[in-house]
Amino acid sequence: MKPNYSIFIFKLLLLQYLSSQLCLSQDFDFFYFVQQWPGAYCDTKQQRCCYPKTGRPAADFGIHGLWPNYKDGSYPSNCDHNSVFDRTQISDVLSSMEKHWPSLSxxxxxxxxxWSHEWEKHGTCSESELDQREYFEAAVKLKEKANLLKLLNNAGIEANDEFYSLESVRxxxxxxxxFTPGIQCNKNSAGNAQLYQIYLCVDTSGSQFIKCPILPKPKCPSTIQFPKF
Structure with missing residues (x-):
């Protein structure tokens, strides 16, 4: 008997469709809200930075992303290939994004x-809670809510190339x-470990900070540099 290729193709397409719907309907447990210090991004051997076309950003932490995560430390990604980044959906938060979410690549x-990369890799995995506009708006509001530089400055920790204890930063x-943050370090061109990224955990609505179910594995020594920008 000759194989029925039409039935085979139909089953294959059905399987692909069901798989895509499963991915779209995946729940997640919390968000990582990740902010990055521009001075630490720009002074490594591995990469160089370029200022946005809007000009040099302020010497402040910038948003890296709002990332859906699971409590076991894994995370979903690229959950909806049909949901592409659409600038028109964020027109009313665009100026805030330029300020708080600059690209230094x-x-x-x-x-x-x-922003397109962040939406398509991470944002599409939170569509059960936030549409595209709500996703970016939530990140901007979280940035304004968590003024990390002010918190550090109030504790006498300044971006002046000095070294501070990791414990004091935390x-x-x-x-x-x-809540306890996650802290990520990188190394500058001189090989010094420096404050690079700070992870805060957020509930699935994207509005409230929560205790982190799991924190990224620390890769910082006990003393780190806070570089100028």
Whole structure:
């Protein structure tokens, strides 16, 4: 008997459709809200930075992303290939994004490539809770809510190339936010470990900071540099 290729193709397409729907309907447990210090991004051997076309960003933490995560440390990604980044959906928060979510990658850009990547890799996995506009708006509001630089400065920790204890950095943020942050370091061109990214955990509505179910594995020594920008 000759194989019925039409039935085979139908089953294959049905399987692909069901798989895509399963991915779209995946729940997640919390968000990582990740902010990045531009001075630490720009002074490593591995990469160089380019200022956005809007000009040099302020010497402040910038948003890296709002990332859906599971409590076991894994995370979903690229959950909806049909949901592409659409600038028209974020027109009313665009100026805030340019301020709080600048792209420092090269070549210089207006941020659209960066935001598109973040939406398509991470944002599409939160569509059960937030549409595209709500996703970006939530990130901007969280940035305004968590003024990390102010919290550190109030504790005497400044971006002046000086070294500070990792514990003092963690404690300053925990005191201001109410929850223990995750801290990621990288190394500058001189090989010094420096403050690079700060992870805060957020509930699935994207509005409230929560205790982190799991924190990224620390890769920082006990003393770290807070570089100038």
């Amino acid at each position: 090269c070549p210089s850009s207006n941020g659209l490539r960066f 404690n300053a943020i925990e005191e201001g936010i109410g």
